[in-house]
Amino acid sequence: MKLNCVAIDDEPLALDLLSKFIEQTSFLNLIGKFSNGVEALGFINQNEVQLIFMDIQMPDLSGMELARVLDGKKNSDKTRIIFATAYHQFAIEGYKVEALDYLLKPYSYEEFLNAATKAFSYFERLNSSTTTITATQETSTPEYIFLKVEYQLVKVMLKDIACVEAYKDYVKVHLLSKPNPLLSLTSLKNMEELLPSSHFMRVHRSFIVALDHIDSVSKNVIQVGNHSIAVGDNYKDAFLEFLGKWMN
Template sequence: MKIKCIAVDDEPLALELLSKFITQTSFLELIGKFSNAIEALGFINQNEVQLIFMDIQMPDLSGMELARILDGKKNSEKTRIIFCTAYHQFAIEGYKVEALDYLLKPYSYEDFLAAATKAYQYFDRVKDSEILTTPRESASSPEYIFLKVEYQLVKVMLKDITHVEAYKDYVKVHLKSKPNPLLSLTSMKNMEELLPSDKFMRVHRSFIVALDHIDSVAKNVIHIGNHQIAVGDMYKDQFLEFLSRWMN
């Protein structure tokens, strides 16, 4: 499945970077790029656009104003928005127009990919179930993520991940189905944000564990298969709270 996208930003360099990120993401298709929201609106009215990556502060018509116009249109749920802006104070307004995500400039490709993955999961659920849900409902229970591994994006099922381990500038994603972990150029912080908090927990500055894959716990050491993972001091309270619920 490819998602039909447009990029909208009045800053030429920001527009080119956004277009580059869209183009290099395998499940996105860039069908237009615009330096103002009025031109973008004209294009949207004449073409099928599923996803808009858009700045907020633009002359004549702002990104937020365009979002409100689209929100009032029939079948507006078929077009979703990811805001890309340098101003964090618009986050609440973005939530009100049901934006899928909110990228704060300057953002990395890893940040962009995490937001794009949310969009992929949203449209995939709409396609499979034929029931249009809100972005918040669809984003709450993802089944997979996309990881940048070498020069490709790899789809990884969440139920296959046993734990994530920090490794220099990379992370090792350990899978139940493979003997060797996937090595991805991203940060533990980004992985922590990408993985659903009801299924994964950070227990150490160097480890995130899949709660369903924990085999046993003894003296603040988690056992997952043949792996032993110590619970760090700053994460003990949160883990003990989970453990108390797990034992009841």
């Protein structure tokens, strides 16, 4: 699946950078770029656009005004916004119009990719929920995520993840299918947001475990394959609640 995107920014250099980031991301498809919101709105009304990356402070029609117009339209959940702006004071307003994320200029490709991946997961869930659900189907969850590993995006199947470990400025993603973990430049907090809570749980400040792959639990220590992971004090209550359901 590719997401149709538009980029909107009245600053030419910022618009070029935003367009470049979109074009180098494999699951995004740039179908338009605009220097003002009025022109962009006309295009969005005539085309199928899933994701809008845009600045907030622009002449004629600001990004926030455009967001409010789109929010009032039918099926507004099928067109989502990621703001890219130099003004952090607009963050609260951004969340009021249900922006998916908020990039503060100057932002890196890593930050852009984290926001784009969040959008991809959102549309995966949206597409799953609109598909006819049979009585035997489980609650729909995304089947995979994309992680930045060195200089490429790697598709990782969720069912292959045993646990995720914080490692300095990176995370180690331990897979069932590979002897060595994937090393990705992102945070454990971001991984916690990407991974569906129905199948993954943070049990320590340095670990997220796949609930389906827990082999045993003893004295607040979880065994996942060859990994023995202690349950941190701040995570015990949530894990004990899960464990109570597991034992019933």
